Amino acid sequence: MMAGRGNRLSTFLIATLILMFTGGPVLLALYGSLVPDRVLLSRETSVFDYGLSLESYRYVFFGELPPSYLVEGANRSMISDAARQVPQSLWNSARIALSAMALNILLGAPAAYVFARYAFPAKKLSFMFIILSPLVPTTALVVPIYMLMQSLGLIGSIYGIILVHTAQALPFTVLILSVFFRKLPTELFEAAMLDRCTGFQGFIRIAVPLALPSIGATGLFAFMLSYSEYIFSLVLSGEARSRPVSVVMAALARNTDVSWSLLNTSIFIAIIPTLVLVVLVWRFVVEGLLSGSVKG
Structure with missing residues (x-):
């Protein structure tokens, strides 16, 4: 006792x-x-x-x-x-992070499923390339990515930032979801094939429902990564109208004379979207993962 x-x-x-x-x-x-x-x-x-x-x-x-x-x-x-730029930058960050999250799920989940369930030429090499790509220092990629986005006419646009943030989070999404898809019983997909389900139908009807908690967790990670990213947001954002909140908060924090009350207000406003998102997905993601572990 x-x-x-x-x-x-x-x-x-x-x-x-x-x-x-x-x-x-x-x-x-x-x-x-x-x-x-x-x-x-x-x-x-x-x-x-x-x-x-x-x-x-x-x-x-x-x-x-x-x-x-x-x-x-x-x-x-x-x-x-x-501080007056915080509301607009907050809206910019919300659009960028939600778009990056959605693209990560739409692109990462099918890619992870293919890597987990199918064999194809250069599978191991391409998978290792995707997983090891985040090891490249961010500072080494700033100039090439800036030149690429400039050639595409996306400097000063949130669309360029969305593309970069999506690419940053995709390796993690593919890694986590491929591990989950690999653990799914093969018998489920064999039974689906007997019922004349195609590979895509098996992914939509079997893999996705079972992986919803993991998909939600990786989507939340992609949102957080995009929302807090600073270097590419600073380089690609351009004018104040397209700046994410991380860039505006850094500019505000560099002002050594700024009002402490005003600085704290901006910080708390910037935190609100992440708090709201965590509250919305917490029960779904955490309880789904826990129930999955208990059933397993």
């Missing part, structure tokens, strides 16, 4: 530490976005003296300057114009 209680206590403490480490920065960003700088940077005042404020959110979304920066002598350099 004592050993069981000790294990539960240690598990609870470790889980609490992990939650604090992962969720703590999000809560701090939310707190910092709702508290004015005069409270954050002062030891003599507290949030109970001034209360919570949405003035930073009003500036980000509507351009309304906080009242504290309208008075004479206020340091207006703490208000960065980059």
Whole structure:
């Protein structure tokens, strides 16, 4: 009994530490976005003296300057114009990441199925090429990819960024899904062939339903990778209207005089899409994977 209680206590403490480490920065960003700088940077005042404020959110979304920066002598350099780009950049990142996720699933799942279930010439060589391609340093690919996108007329367009982000995540998608498809019982596909199902029908009717949790997990990874990618987004985005949120946040963070409240507001707004996506797919992906492991 004592050993069981000790294990539960240690598990609870470790889980609490992990939650604090992962969720703590999000809560701090939310707190910092709702508290004015005069409270954050002062030891003599507290949030109970001034209360919570949405003035930073009003500036980000509507351009309304906080009242504290309208008075004479206020340091207006703490208000960065980059913060006004956050809503548009957030929309750009959402479109880019969702498109990269969809393309990864549409291209990666059939490719993984072919690698897992079929034999064809140069199969091992092509598979190793796909899997080892992420080992090439990103900095070595910036110039060639920029020249390629320039020749295609995609510089300054989100379509070029979508293509690059899709290519970045595809090796992981193919690797994970091919491992899953390889473990599916061969008898299922043999029975489908007896029922006159083609290879494509077997993929759609048998492999895809069984692989939905894994497909959801790899799609989520592709979204996260695209949403947080910076180097190619910076090089290919061009004007402010097509910049993803990672580029705008980097520009905002480089301003050493920026308001802490404004910076925290931008950080929390940038986190919201990933939090929403995780909440939406968490139950489907995690419970599906757990149930699959129990049944196996």
